[in-house]
Amino acid sequence: MTTQLVGVVGRGLLAPDSPHAREPKTAPGQVISVDDLGFTRGDGVFDATRVVTADDGSSSVDHLDRHLARFARSVAGMDGDPLDEGPWRELIGQAVEAWTTPGEAVLKIMWTRGLESSTSEPTQVLTITPLSEGAIRLREGIAVALMSRGTSSDAYRDARWLLGGVKTLSYGINMAVKREAARRGCDEVLLTSTDGWVMEGPNASLVTLHLDGGRPVLRSTPVEGTGILRSITQEVLFERAASEGVATELVLQTPEEVKRADAAWYLSSVRGAARVTRFDEHPVAGSDEWTARIRGWISF
Incomplete structure (x- = not known):
């Protein structure tokens, strides 16, 4: 079983750590320098999504086009040159073909500004690693602590x-x-603003269900102005829910409003939909029916 796969844009895949994986192209030498600005300054960006591998070893990547588009926006936000998707798609294709471990895994793509000591090309690497059992278990229920950002x-x-x-x-x-x-x-965090609104988790978006007079509404925090990350999973969910006539809203909510929700979930590209069981000490009833619907809409 392969425990990790590593690739470098322009160099290809490094040798796998297991003879049971398909033999990819190899590239000698180091992956990243200790002088890299991503390591010394955190001066870089990344994106991550799920890889699903069948028993026959064939793998697929969730929403690759959307993740590459968000990755490109992040690079632009750091004043990097426009992302050349071609080499990334080639490397990702090699990695997905080489990854044959059945189950769920995480594809992470990373860009840094390069070496601190000299002008250099950006560092561009990817990894694929198995999704941890702990992350999968958290889908069934998380306790969330509210904290100010x-x-x-x-x-x-x-x-x-x-x-x-x-x-x-x-x-x-x-x-x-x-x-x-x-x-x-608690298992997770819901960050709140100083003016009294809920924002997002440290690596997930919040979606709440409100059965207003029998009319279900799904709500999440708006991106514009708030500084939160655009959630691909939340966008897919709202698109598919709306196509089936379910109302969706991007609105600011108070902690009291989310605590009164009929159900709540944390959404992420890797974990899918994790059901919220409580906010601080306030229990959330939840809904097995809606959890199943949401996981169906986001294909988890």
Whole structure:
């Protein structure tokens, strides 16, 4: 069983760590330098999505076009040159063909500005690794702690240098809030603005269900001005729900409003839809029927 696959744009795939994988093209030498700005400064971006591999070893990538488009927007947000998708698609194609481990895995694509000590080309690498059993278990229920992100809901509107909506490699805060959630006995975090609105999780978007007078409405936080990342899974969900006549809304909500929701989920490209069981100490009833519908719409 292959435990990780690594590739470098312009060089191809590195040798796999298992003789049971198909033999891909190989490329000698290091993958990344310790002098790389992505390592020393977090000066880079990434994107990630799910790879699903059948028992016969054939693999497919979820929503690749959308993820490459978001990746390109993130690179542009860091003032990088326009992304050349051709080499990326070639490398991803090689990686997906070489990855034959049945089950679910994570494809991560990364771009950095290159070496700190000298002018160089950007570093562009990918990895494929199996999705952890812990991540899969969390789909069945997560407890969420509410925490302030320390900025207002519109702080990013006229401050592009804050990199709102850019999926950067600088994940120090994201990891710190998750550690704090664990200290509070929770699995996840819902970040709130200083002016009283809920935003997003550190690596997931929030979707809530409201049965207003029997008319179901799915709600999520708007992207414009808030600085949150555009969620591909949320966009797919709302498109498919709307096609079946279910109302969807991108609106700001207060913590009290999401706590009163009839059900809530955290959506991500890798984990799919994780059902929220409580916000802080407030239980969320949930709905098996709606969870099944949402997972069907996002193909999980």
